[in-house]
Amino acid sequence: MTEKNWPLWEVFIRARNGLHHAHVGSVHAVDAEMAIENARDVYTRRGEGVSIWVVPSAQIVANDPGDKESLFDPALDKIYRHPTFYEIPDGVGNI
Amino acid sequence: MVSATSELLPLADGCLILSHRLSEWMSNAPTMEEDIALGNIALDLLGQARGLLQVIGDETGVTEDELAYFREPQEFRNPLICELPNGDFAFTMARQLFVDIWLAHVWSELAATASDEQVRGVAEKAIKENAYHRRHSSSWVVRLGDGTDESRRRMETATEALWPYRGEIADDRWYDAVDAALTEATLTMPPRDAWTQRSSLDGWHTEHLGYLLAEMQSLARAHPGATW
Numbered sequence: 625m626t627e628k629n630w631p632l633w634e635v636f637i638r639a640r641n642g643l644h645h646a647h648v649g650s651v652h653a654v655d656a657e658m659a660i661e662n663a664r665d666v667y668t669r670r671g672e673g674v675s676i677w678v679v680p681s682a683q684i685v686a687n688d689p690g691d692k693e694s695l696f697d698p699a700l701d702k703i704y705r706h707p708t709f710y711e712i713p714d715g716v717g718n719i
Numbered sequence: 720m721v722s723a724t725s726e727l728l729p730l731a732d733g734c735l736i737l738s739h740r741l742s743e744w745m746s747n748a749p750t751m752e753e754d755i756a757l758g759n760i761a762l763d764l765l766g767q768a769r770g771l772l773q774v775i776g777d778e779t780g781v782t783e784d785e786l787a788y789f790r791e792p793q794e795f796r797n798p799l800i801c802e803l804p805n806g807d808f809a810f811t812m813a814r815q816l817f818v819d820i821w822l823a824h825v826w827s828e829l830a831a832t833a834s835d836e837q838v839r840g841v842a843e844k845a846i847k848e849n850a851y852h853r854r855h856s857s858s859w860v861v862r863l864g865d866g867t868d869e870s871r872r873r874m875e876t877a878t879e880a881l882w883p884y885r886g887e888i889a890d891d892r893w894y895d896a897v898d899a900a901l902t903e904a905t906l907t908m909p910p911r912d913a914w915t916q917r918s919s920l921d922g923w924h925t926e927h928l929g930y931l932l933a934e935m936q937s938l939a940r941a942h943p944g945a946t947w
Contacts, residue, residue: 651752662752665759
């Protein structure tokens, strides 16, 4: 452990059975075992979870923030993609 | 002077004093994550100490706070190893492993055999907490013992420095467990028959306990009965 900063890990916690794991933050750790233990200590002190996932932050692939307009803006004017765009005839009932 | 005698006192005081020692790491641990881990362990130990001090207090007609904050050093029965100053991180982790192994045996025995229901309850909760503490301390002993030249040197130094203070907590089962943990860390356990202190059983302590209590007890003594 001669490196000054330990690798970063992203932490995902499942609050209850049946829910999905949600990203809660990150921890430093030298390996997966320590990452789980650190995540337990940092993020489940108040009974927040029943399951922990950790993923090396370096393994997360993210989009380039500069691509934001080309990636996301085209969706803005396509309101017909939202279910609320359509009027449901009374006779259909619940769908 | 507040005083009490109980078979549980070495255990209760051991948890209380070690909890205070660990709390001294707050804001000083090697990483933020480790800072929180040590705080969690200190709080677990404090909860265990409280559970037992309540039982002892009920037997002797005093409160847990009186037992914790108004006894003199010679009234404490914590194993000497718990009161030793923290030293470096290797020393703290080796000490923690030694004490965790002792506590693992004590708690499982109490959970199975204690006649007092409240004591059994404290022990059952402590077994789960202790399992985590032991995983934490043993993994650090392995990382440091089987790590770099410097971390190994520190872990060897810590083990040797702690060895004369195992007297009150060591038995055959303890030696076997410590031997296994140190072997995994590629370290050699010092001889079982080497000399050791065990004077806390008679109320004799190292010079360090007085300073620890001076800090731990000062607030309660300056403001007796204060609440928040």
